[in-house]
Amino acid sequence: MKFTSITKWEFKNTLKSKKFMMIFFLQLSVLFLMIIIFNSFVTNIESDNSVSITPSLSGFASMDVLDQSGLFLKLINPADISIVPLSYNASMSNIAEGKTTGFLYVPGNADQKIRSGQTIDMTIYLDSSDPKSSVVRDEVNSTTQIISQSYSNTLTDSVVPQNTTIPTVKQESTGESLPLQIIKKVMLVILLFLPLLLFGNMIIDTVVGEKERKTGEILIAMPMSQAQVIIGKSMAVVLTISLQVAMWLIILLIAGFHIDNPLLVFIFIFLTSIPIIGITSVVAAYSKNFKEAGIGLSIAYMGIVGFLVVPVLLYLSRKSFIANISPMTIVMRIFSGESIPPTDYGISLAAILIVSIISYWIAIKLFERDDIMFGPRPGILRLIYDLITFKKF
Amino acid sequence: MKLSALAKKEGQDILKNKIYLGVVFVQVFILLGTFGIALATSIASDPALLDQYGATSALKVGVPDSIQGSQLESDLQKQNLNLTYYKNISDAQQSIGTTLVAVVGFNSTTGQNITVKTDTSNVFYPVVSSKINNAVNEYQTQKKLASSGLSNTEIQRIINPINLQVVNLNENHPANIALDSSYFVEIMYGFIVPFILLLPFFLASNIVTDSIVGERERKTFEVLLMTPISSSMVMLGKTLPILFFSLIQSVAWIILLDLLKVPIYNPLFMFIMLFFMGLGFIGIGILLSMFVDSTKEANSAITIILVFATFILFMPLFIKTSYFTPILNYIPTIIMVKIGSTPNIGPDILISGLPTILLSIMIFGFTVKYFRRERAIRL
Numbered sequence: 001m002k003f004t005s006i007t008k009w010e011f012k013n014t015l016k017s018k019k020f021m022m023i024f025f026l027q028l029s030v031l032f033l034m035i036i037i038f039n040s041f042v043t044n045i046e047s048d049n050s051v052s053i054t055p056s057l058s059g060f061a062s063m064d065v066l067d068q069s070g071l072f073l074k075l076i077n078p079a080d081i082s083i084v085p086l087s088y089n090a091s092m093s094n095i096a097e098g099k100t101t102g103f104l105y106v107p108g109n110a111d112q113k114i115r116s117g118q119t120i121d122m123t124i125y126l127d128s129s130d131p132k133s134s135v136v137r138d139e140v141n142s143t144t145q146i147i148s149q150s151y152s153n154t155l156t157d158s159v160v161p162q163n164t165t166i167p168t169v170k171q172e173s174t175g176e177s178l179p180l181q182i183i184k185k186v187m188l189v190i191l192l193f194l195p196l197l198l199f200g201n202m203i204i205d206t207v208v209g210e211k212e213r214k215t216g217e218i219l220i221a222m223p224m225s226q227a228q229v230i231i232g233k234s235m236a237v238v239l240t241i242s243l244q245v246a247m248w249l250i251i252l253l254i255a256g257f258h259i260d261n262p263l264l265v266f267i268f269i270f271l272t273s274i275p276i277i278g279i280t281s282v283v284a285a286y287s288k289n290f291k292e293a294g295i296g297l298s299i300a301y302m303g304i305v306g307f308l309v310v311p312v313l314l315y316l317s318r319k320s321f322i323a324n325i326s327p328m329t330i331v332m333r334i335f336s337g338e339s340i341p342p343t344d345y346g347i348s349l350a351a352i353l354i355v356s357i358i359s360y361w362i363a364i365k366l367f368e369r370d371d372i373m374f375g376p377r378p379g380i381l382r383l384i385y386d387l388i389t390f391k392k393f
Numbered sequence: 394m395k396l397s398a399l400a401k402k403e404g405q406d407i408l409k410n411k412i413y414l415g416v417v418f419v420q421v422f423i424l425l426g427t428f429g430i431a432l433a434t435s436i437a438s439d440p441a442l443l444d445q446y447g448a449t450s451a452l453k454v455g456v457p458d459s460i461q462g463s464q465l466e467s468d469l470q471k472q473n474l475n476l477t478y479y480k481n482i483s484d485a486q487q488s489i490g491t492t493l494v495a496v497v498g499f500n501s502t503t504g505q506n507i508t509v510k511t512d513t514s515n516v517f518y519p520v521v522s523s524k525i526n527n528a529v530n531e532y533q534t535q536k537k538l539a540s541s542g543l544s545n546t547e548i549q550r551i552i553n554p555i556n557l558q559v560v561n562l563n564e565n566h567p568a569n570i571a572l573d574s575s576y577f578v579e580i581m582y583g584f585i586v587p588f589i590l591l592l593p594f595f596l597a598s599n600i601v602t603d604s605i606v607g608e609r610e611r612k613t614f615e616v617l618l619m620t621p622i623s624s625s626m627v628m629l630g631k632t633l634p635i636l637f638f639s640l641i642q643s644v645a646w647i648i649l650l651d652l653l654k655v656p657i658y659n660p661l662f663m664f665i666m667l668f669f670m671g672l673g674f675i676g677i678g679i680l681l682s683m684f685v686d687s688t689k690e691a692n693s694a695i696t697i698i699l700v701f702a703t704f705i706l707f708m709p710l711f712i713k714t715s716y717f718t719p720i721l722n723y724i725p726t727i728i729m730v731k732i733g734s735t736p737n738i739g740p741d742i743l744i745s746g747l748p749t750i751l752l753s754i755m756i757f758g759f760t761v762k763y764f765r766r767e768r769a770i771r772l
Contacts, residue, residue, distance in 0.1 A: 023693055023697070026697050027697075030697065030700055033700070033701070033704055058718055058721070059718075060579065060582075060583065060730070060734070080579070095562055095563070096562070096563075097737065098563075098735075098736050098737030099737065099739065114554050114555070117550065117551070117554075118550075119550050119553070119554055119555070119556055120554065120555055120556070121556045121558065122555060122556070122557050122558070123557075123558045123559075123560055124557060124558070124559050124560070125560045125562055126559065126560070126561050126562065127562055127563050127736075128561045128562060128563050128564045128566070128567045128568065129563040129566040129567060129568055129736050130568055130735070130736055131568040131570045131578050131582070131656070131734060132578055132582075132734060132735075133561075133568070134570075134573050134574055134575045134577075134578055135575040135578055135579060137559065137575070138575040139575070140557070141557070144555050144557050147555060148553065148554055148555045149530070151554045151555075152534065152551055152552055152553075152554055155551045155554065156534055156537050156538060156541075156551055159538070159541045159543060159551070160537045160538065160540060160541050161540055161541070164537060164540045165505065166533060166536065166537055167505050167506070167507055167532065167533050167536050168505060168506055168507065169507045169508075169509065169529055169533070170506070170507070170508045170509070171508075171509045171510075171511075172508070172509070172510045172511075173510070173511045173512070173513045174489060174490060174510065174511070174512050174513065174514075175490060175512050175513045175514030175515075176513060176514055177513045177514065177518065181514060201692065201693055289688075290687075290688045290692070291412070291603055291607070291688055292412060294599075294688075294692050295412040295413075295415065295416060296412075298416075299415070299419065302419070316514065319490060319491065
């Protein structure tokens, strides 16, 4: 009897389970939700002149303005600040009572004065006790700079002789902006890797379930090694994940996402699922029950997500070679159409191989130990001691 | 008395559970991690803060050797840019994307033909670009005005037509904020604070399903229902400790944020909001527990429900469209942002919290009614 028999049983049972199919399609609905979020982010970014990923809270801060000339009011961007035209006394009273974050006073004849080349004095009163005063101050500062620059240019042109040679400026830029890369590349690559983290419960179910149902003894008595049991069960989950990844890829391609070389993308995600399921198997082999396994899995997955995502951000900001250790970086580079040297593939594949070997070895060794399967279960420190001293390992 | 006995037993179960306590510590790391990231990104994206903290060595700009002694070099240096000199400008351009953020080319003989090449993918691109633009604009204006024959006073009036004076009021009660940056304030109050304060309630939904489904799995629920205690009391006895466990965590995070100099204003109103939202979360957890057969099923279902809850609660924080504004004002996270960041809140904000309170009471009330009818027992 080989591990493939276990894989076949588990895979068939999975596909026959109505509850599994419901979860499978609920996950697809999560994907649709993600696509909506993704598209709204991209639309938001592309419609703006400045690119940012900050919360866009309308009316986050408030500011009273006395600007009878209209010089300032017509140019301020009221995205995060609610602007209220009000008198001086009422505004100062509002600040004193904490009803508004700031008050901007613009002289009544500001428009005339600035056109005639005179300096105008504006005053912004800020409520120091309100943490949002910096939001109001920065918005007023940036609007003032825009107005100032515009009038400065007009006045300069009017006083400079026509035959004056003006230094020309030619601006060029390389690369895509970081926020846009984060939205377009990082979010897409996270979407592609999401199925890898959604099926952890399956391996928990098949391994911890045997312990809870007390069927572990029967499994161990079967004519196959514990290694074959763990690998057989893991491969069934890897197959299920690959099915989901394939479906997600097809949906994303239909939804209009640009993914270069989808087959290579699929192969790399498939390969990455092997060590992730290996780590999940370690958690499953050690856990006593579903609850413990669920929490252990959440903590393990935080580490996995960190290992996958942080190098991606490192690669985007520094083009670091070591960032290729994360398969997520390689997948992002593949679907972006980058030319990738073999050494970069090599470092990622080596990481997949090493983590796979170590995780499956630990999972098998834990599964082979009677004290872990049937109790009393040793603590983690005791296991580390056994590992160092080669006892029972 | 019976209620207090059941609540005490549930409370002790929670506090004895090492996994729940472990998750509480994980939340501390999430809080400190997100705070650190917000702090670092705020400084990295703000030219004034970078100058203030002297962290300008990363703003590397390549310039030709020939720029030395020119007005443009002086303008670039005034912007605190880290200038690296190259004999050949093409060598500098090859270093863009690796060691340099930008390269400024310049014809030193004529003082003309400025070329600026920037790497937009660099994390410091916005700051470097803004500083180079300021330097180049200043250089251009000075060059233009040099031939106008105007006095220095007149030139300064043209360069700075607006004089903005900042007057800080209420300085005797300053906001004790970690970083005086608009980006920091927006990201902390606009996203991280509601996210951190709601984390315990995400955990609460899991504890509820564990508590109820666990009893059913261990076949101890029948015994509990046989005791001379009403269904409502069973429900309260199970949920109150979980609700208080979550609220205590949220209060602890409010105190920790205060220590990190991100003060949460109106803590009483925030507590009331969290209390009712907690009721809603727990109500959903109980309702779900009545429809599933095992902890495993409950965990899968609650994960999917929490994904949708995250979408409903946090997406509105990033929506810009104005036609959604009337609805957005009633989203609980947006109300939390307003309550937590405003020293003196008006009655309108409190009124906008009423739908959340009513909805939570309805969810919890429906759960109690359904529980009383079905007694959550599907043997």
